[in-house]
Amino acid sequence: MAQNTYPIPPFPEQQQNRQPGLTALMDPQPDHGENTYRGNGRLAGKAALITGADSGIGRAVAIAYAREGADVAISYLDEEQDDAMETARWVEKAGRRALLLAGDITDRTHCRNLVAKTIETFGRIDVLVNNAAYQMSHNSLEDISDDEWDRTFSTNIGAMFRITKAALMHMKAGGAIVNTTSITADAPNPGLIAYAATKGAIQNFTGGLAQMLAERGIRANCVAPGPIWTPLIPSTMPPEKVKNHGSHVPMKRPGQPAELAAAYVMLASDEASYVSGATIAVTGGKPII
Template sequence: MQKGGEPKEARPAQEQEMPGIEQKMTPKSKTERPELLQKLEGKVALITGGDSGIGGAVARLFAQEGADVAIVYISEHQDAATVKKDVESHGRKCILLPGNIRDEQFCKKAVEDTVQQLGHLDILVNNAATQTEQKSIEDISTEQLKETFETNIFSMFWFTKYALPHLKKGSSIINTTSVTAYRGSPSLLDYSSTKGAIVTFTRSLSAQLVEKGIRVNGVAPGPIWTPLIVGSFEADKVKTFGTDVPMKRAGEPAEVAPCYLFLASDDGSYMAGQILHPNGGEIING
């Protein structure tokens, strides 16, 4: 707001009889967008956890839409190489950045390597996460608690901190939270706590950066069929995973990735501080 409380882009004073005529408005409403063959043409995206699952699907879709991609992952080299091959099949560049995002200096170097090798940075997708089921808070060790928080939320602070000097007006930061941030999870107490923190981080960071023209938003997936599921749940739970949502099935990463594309591209130009909810129809207070 400018002094006196007037919006920065105030329209001239005017009025019409209802229902109003668009052609007589000053200025007229913008109802069309420029046609773009690729929504992310010339953009560079850094995606944590981009080797598989949601991050892998986002990397592939971003490349399809014209972006070069940097993929951060810990040690899943085979999966990462597959994503890299798929990204490059769209004629885009892809670099792989293996390492532990619990290490602040690695996060800093990953950002620096992205800018050095791909030229610049426009989109940061903070997506990597870990989870470990425990029946009781008494079973959550201090080491597990630290690992979960350092992986899921500390890394977002670090990547954002070191990416920010390279971002400019029109850039986008997208954080992956979870449906558990809104409804909780008795067996994923530490994980769901970090996901709640990510919602608040997203909203607060958006308020801090919106005047710089950098949009910050998030995505809160429900049950999505990813390697994290088979790696963290027992076989019987995996068998029925996702059947408790209204759609009665788990979602696929490819069904979630378009949320990230929308928030990263000009299609989401009026979205800031918001969370999208691809969760199979569960109504939450998001």
């Protein structure tokens, strides 16, 4: 679909009371590339583990990876079973194997088990996409509880460290790690202060990791999305921000998950053999510094 045909805000009122939200309740429905992404065998024979792969960016990446020839392990929260099964359906429709891995990545044992089960099923792990994230909106620091702060960091950066550490025991030269950071890493949003702080940490972690792994032939990069139309938006943001999500960037609309897939494919592919430590901005025309 051409970018100028995607929905432009204002959007209908649609608050969701549970986080991270459900795709089926969104209006308009997000585009994950179900009917548009065309694969070219760029990940043929590879196996990928993607966290937060049940919906949003994770689903779009899973669909693209499968159509590029990869088997896909889908990590998601227990309550996102329906969305995860839909992602798995698209992976299998592309002729690839889908592995459903339910659980909470704030649990340290579960982080290790994600990798172990991927290896047990696929026999390898070539690409790791650390995409799962937690966020909540607040107008003041005093409104953020200690537990929420800890959950944000444990989900967004703590799990990334643990899953990456476990995966590296099995990854070989040519492997790729792709971490989802955010435009907020460079342009902090005061209403998302905990989330933005983790995204800055992710970008820094990835830059250091790229240097650490260079001699092993394993690459690490980031994708930095701007405002994207995913279930996280109506489930974590106030009504007015949901209604006008994405209107502040030059393209005047939020990106669709499908519009990020190509960046994740490129960074995972052998064609990006000299790209490591980079951050790819997908921000609707808003520059990052």
